[in-house]
Amino acid sequence: MKVLVLGGTRFFGKHLVDSLISKGHEVTIATRGKAKDNFGDKVDRIIIERTNSDSLKETIGKHYYDVVCDNIAYCSNDVKALLDSLKCGRYVMTSSASVYENQHLLTSENEFEPLSHDLKWCSREDYRYAEVKRQAESALFQEYPKLQAVAVRLPYVIGEDDYTNRLYFYVEQIINGNPMNLDNINEQIGFINSAEAGEFLAWVAEQKFVGPINGNNIGTISLKEIIDYVEHKTKIKAIYSSEGLEGSYNGQESFSLDIDRASNLGYCFTELNTWIYELLDKYINRANSAL
Structure with a gap:
């Protein structure tokens, strides 16, 4: 298949592109031309301005893609600018668990229904992140009902290549001896590995189902x-203080996403405990090396 990827030069986007290449697809990555990649001649490249519909029509609008994988659709205006400018057979948008207002353990897809959400054409700055992502999904499914489209809802994505450093924050503060102010130390939180997030998106691109997943x-x-x-591995005790640095995940209550829909369609996720401790070991080595 001919696959266009927006947001394929870093984090799980790179894993998505690698997975698509390994599956034998013809991949084009669309970027602003500012980020380098290591794909060599394995991909084609197009420089675009994502929010400029004229730019989109003059570049990707000249081609047909079997699938478009969009990792950088943050709002309804983003969706409209892109989908009004190109032709494709299938559209896979990376969404977020943030669309769920009442997150809890095993939150299921039907707990946010984009078809019934009040659609507002907006830019990324108009609302908080959760609402602009809801608007992006609402625009997709309300305005383009004939398009074979999927919204992939992901929890916190973590990995060695996680540029947000949200999980690394805790390791770094312990090793550096910095006090932390944490308000949710016992809450159970769901994650997905960045490599698996990319593989899952590539798998979704090859399927026929539509809707949120x-x-x-x-x-x-x-x-x-x-x-x-981390305390056990480093022999360093975490320091807690109300005056300490605010935890990256502060305010997050226990939550995870129900994956029955994906499982029933044939995708097999790995267990969190098979890789997260290895990731923490790498974070510990990274923090020690920075001392």
């Missing part, structure tokens, strides 16, 4: 379990 590694973990592991 959750992706989540099997199982959850608490910050206490994470901190206990």
Whole structure:
């Protein structure tokens, strides 16, 4: 298949492109031309301005793609600018668990229905992140009902290549001896590995189903379990203080995403505990090397 990827030069986007290439697809990555990649001659490249519909029509609008994988659709205007400018057979949008207003363990897809959400044409700055992602999904499914489209809802994505450093924050503060102010140490949180997120998106690109779908590694973990592991491995005790640095995941209550829909369609997620401790080991080595 001819696949166009927007947002394929870093984090799970790179894993998506690698997976598509390994499956034998003809991949084009569309970027602003500012980020380098290591794909060599394995991909074609197009420089675009994502929010400029004229730019989109003059570049990707000249071609037909079997699938478009869009990792950078943040709002309804993003969706409209893109889908009004190109022709494709299938559109896979990376969405977020943030679309769910009442997150809890095993949150299912039917707990946010984009077809009934009040659609507002908006830019990324108009609302908080959760609402602009809801608007992106609402625009997709309400305005383009004939398009074979999927919204892939992901929890926190983590990995060695996680530029947000949200999980690394806890490891770094423990090793550096910095006090932390944490308000949810016992909450159970769901994650997905960045490599698996990319593989899942590539798998979705090859399927025929439409609508929202959750992706989540099997199982959850608490910050206490994470901190206990780091303390055990480093022999350094975490310091807690109301005056300390605010935790990256502060305010997050226990939650994970129900993956029955993906499982029933044939995708098998790995268990969280098979890789997260190895990731923490790498974070520990990274923090020690930075001292």
